[in-house]
Amino acid sequence: MNGPLRLHGYFRSGAAWRVRIGLNWKGLSYESLSIDLRTGAQGDAAWRARNPQAMVPALELPDGTLLTQSLAILEWLEETVPEPAFLPADPLLRARIRAMALVIAADTHPVQNLGVLKRVEALAGADAARDWARQTIVQGLSACEALAAREAGPFAFGAEPTLADILIVPQLFNARRFGVALSAFPRILEIEAACAPIPAFARARPEVQPDAD
Numbered sequence: 500m501n502g503p504l505r506l507h508g509y510f511r512s513g514a515a516w517r518v519r520i521g522l523n524w525k526g527l528s529y530e531s532l533s534i535d536l537r538t539g540a541q542g543d544a545a546w547r548a549r550n551p552q553a554m555v556p557a558l559e560l561p562d563g564t565l566l567t568q569s570l571a572i573l574e575w576l577e578e579t580v581p582e583p584a585f586l587p588a589d590p591l592l593r594a595r596i597r598a599m600a601l602v603i604a605a606d607t608h609p610v611q612n613l614g615v616l617k618r619v620e621a622l623a624g625a626d627a628a629r630d631w632a633r634q635t636i637v638q639g640l641s642a643c644e645a646l647a648a649r650e651a652g653p654f655a656f657g658a659e660p661t662l663a664d665i666l667i668v669p670q671l672f673n674a675r676r677f678g679v680a681l682s683a684f685p686r687i688l689e690i691e692a693a694c695a696p697i698p699a700f701a702r703a704r705p706e707v708q709p710d711a712d
């Protein structure tokens with residue numbers, strides 16, 4: 500790649516965290532550009548003009564192309580830098596790994612993201628918003644726990660990490676933030692512990708990002 504990759508993100512964004520893991524995994528260096536979600540910077544006209552969804556993450560390629568949606572970015576990374584891979588060759592296994600990734604990316608995280616919780620809070624109050632988030636996360640993690648329990652550990656699908664692990668690890672930050680009791684998810688905790696020492700995962704953690712508090 501000719502020139503720097505730029506990741507528009509935010510240290511606490513779970514979706515940006517996924518992309519950071521993916522970039523590290525592929526050995527790609529990148530510049531971090533922070534969009535402060537606390538101040539609502541994602542809604543600024545200049546950013547909205549670039550990303551009409553007014554969200555992070557977005558990966559800016561050296562020619563200025565802006566890629567959005569963390570899963571689309573991860574799939575693009577896998578296609579353009581195939582090794583080391585985060586999806587195995589077997590189509591059946593790939594489908595099962597993608598299914599677990601989508602439990603988080605499609606059916607859990609979007610239902611408890613900032614915009615949704617603000618709306619629930621406006622309609623029903625802060626306690627209801629917290630309950631909403633907690634219940635959504637418990638549902639998603641329960642499905643992942645049951646799916647992962649059918650597989651050998653320590654990762655979600657056996658002895659090597661995959662796309663599924665990339666999605667699960669950042670979701671646990673939100674789980675803790677909303678007070679979800681993770682002791683009910685031993686397989687998920689095993690996955691987190693197995694990923695923690697891997698440099699691609701360790702360097703993607705929120706607290707080591709340049710825009711961390």
Ligand SMILES: N[C@@H](CCC(=O)N[C@@H](CS)C(=O)NCC(=O)O)C(=O)O
Pocket residue numbers: 511512513514515536541553554555556567568569570604609612613614615
């Ligand atoms: N499906 C999107 C989700 C992106 C998303 O929810 N981003 C959050 C941060 S984790 C965001 O920008 N929230 C700002 C808002 O809701 O206003 C993806 O996977 O990239």
